[in-house]
Amino acid sequence: MALLSVRDLQVDFTTRNGRVTAVNRISFDVESGKITAIIGESGSGKSVCCYSLLGLLPTPPASVEHGTAHFEGRDLLAMSEAQLREIRGRDIAMIFQDPMTCLNPYMTIGEQLIEPLVYHRKVSKAAARERALELLGEVGLRDPAATIDQYPHQFSGGMRQRVMIAMALINEPKLLIADEPTTALDVTIQAQILALVAELQRKRNIGVIFISHDLSVVADIADEIVVMEKGHLVERGDRAAIFERAEHPYTRKLLDAIPAGSKAPSSEVRDDLITVNHLCTWFGQGRGREPLRAVDDVSFTIQRGEVLGLVGESGSGKSTIGRSLLRLVPVTSGEVLFDGTDVTALEGVALKQMRRRMQMIFQDPYASLNPRMSVYDTLAEPLLLHGIESRKTVEQGVLKLMDDVGLARAFVRKYPHEFSGGQRQRIAIGRALATRPEFVVADEPVSALDVTIQAQILELMLELGREYGLTMLFVSHDLAVVRHIADRILVLFKGKVVEQGTGETLFERPQQEYTRQLLQSIPGRALLA
């Protein structure tokens, strides 16, 4: 008998515009000792489905309309809140997407870790602490005894997720629900966390539901895959069936969205638009303290019309390089020649004029757009500020930009919150292109997006790059994405360039150990080769 058996589950939401069915009569099973992956885009109902099983959805607006969910023979959906609470955190535990916000910043990790054990098993605090120390060691925290009394902000993202996993496992649950547990992490860290989840699951022989928007993430670990689209279960099967013989067009769309292949290298010889010589950007100098060498003696060139990829983990200095080129952070030493002019020496009007020629696209389209400005205001502002359009012609200019980035003209008066993540990133791209820049720094522009949307935005950027004759610095932690879009790639590690080359040479013949490590971190690389 299956550990968890969901039948005909339907969850509705009551909204101002009437009822919406978020999960529409879906059925699936989870076996002990197996990983069942639920895959779908944002809004497909994959998370709602799992939260509803544990009564973690706010009701109202959510309501479970139909279905059963038998866990060890008892129907979760028929239980009272008190009965469910006994199961939550004891027999069924969860880990969440963003380990940054999912741990309580006001409590030490030790206090948070022992909580489920003390509450459910009535274990003494001292005994629970012993157990917590053991588990922290098992999930790979160095020196648990020294770190157990620290607060979440003292840990890196990957370490926090390890703490979350330890917290979920402390009661030895029979079922673990992991909701996009690696989406907020760098690829290298993601690979470690995936391996850890798979290892712990095998060792304990528990059932796992692994929720993700990205099929490639679960390619190496899933036993069963359930594909959801708009609340419906569209396809389900074992790993081989999904990856080799997917039938539903939506599943195939998800598979196609996985970035693969290198961009064909261009043979044209062009002049250098940007030359960076011995760039250093250090932070926190003074008072005899060792400065943080975010960028440490980096030199490279970017040809006119070229897309240069910059790859590295968090803290490798890749974003700082992008910001240094645009003078968004103070440069410590070195020079940045843009079309022959040293950008690091510019001041005042000259700097403003230079900035018009260089633009930036940020990672988070939720945070980088002003929520109180409509699309029209956002796009019209730079056009008017830099005198590209007059008051009379600005509307035409805005509509042209919207056409270019693939936004329907009807949306011109809407505000950022009315758009999806992908649409917002289109607005951000439109804003960056408004000043007709020659050079754009794209800082992780697709990292916050679902894979299918990611593929669309990458296509758009390639297309616009050609159309506008853009030179681009594309910053990302994800080698697979960079290979897809960049002509040449620099690999950064701790502020220094460790290797550079075309996507093809890096993937086929990596010279450095670190590059090899990055390559091995790409999930599901077996099926990309």
Add this chain to the structure above:
Amino acid sequence: MWRFIGGRLLQAIPVILAVITVTFFLVRVAPGGPFDSEKAVIPEVKAALEAQYRLDLPLGQQYLAYLRDLAAGELGPSFKYPGRSVNELIAAGLPATAELGAYALLVAVLLGGLAGVIASLKPNSAQDYIPMSVAMIGICMPTFLLGPLLVLVFGIHLEWLPVSGWGDIPGDKLLPSLTLGAAYAAYIARLGRAGMLEVMSQDYIRTARAKGLPEWQVVTRHALRGGLIPVVAFLGPAFAGLLAGSFVVETIFQIPGLGRFYVQAAFNRDYTMILGTTVFLSTLIVLFNLLSDILAAWLNPRLRAQYGEA
């Protein structure tokens, strides 16, 4: 941490100096002096009085002399209470005012905090609207209206509580504390509600629920600490405000506190008394602001680490 406190104390010096300077010259610019009364005083007597209180000196010298005294902790003699120094008068009025302020703050935190938390647990329901509407009324209602209203209902109509006095009859401290604390309770209720609503929508609250903790533990263990930080940060300014603003309540309930001296001093052009009380209260305001900042920072582990390093 010490560096942070030291820095803040240093910043306070120019603030207080500015307060002294502005007050010193403003009270002298105001028409009338301490010894102008309807009855004509013999010019010799007036001159003698002015000489005694240094009023015959040029303004600049008066100012410097005052600063010298102040540096020695001496606030000078009162003009209207002959033979008594401002230090003595403040010392006489402070205990009642400080006690009143403390009780009022207690009322504000208990009532306001509770109302705010209760309201935040079921937003946009009756459980939210009722306490918040009461709080809105509390903010809008001036103490000179609320005080007499409470006296009328509980003192005169129901005869449950004494209508005036301080420490004479049991229970006479209740109505003044309630009157003074009401507006602050209302403000704290709104701050607490906003803080709690923000925290209750955080992901880590969902984590706490996923652990299977009962809702009251989710609220008390996980939400309160973060949710009430804005309230804690408000406590310092609130207490200083309660001390400085107790005049109306002290008058209504006949309480021998600092507030009454302060206002009378302004009417009497009692220069040293006005200055002395202003300096004393502004120092308190600075100190209490610092205290609540330290407390709020200490409650937030991230800030604690930052100040710990600095």
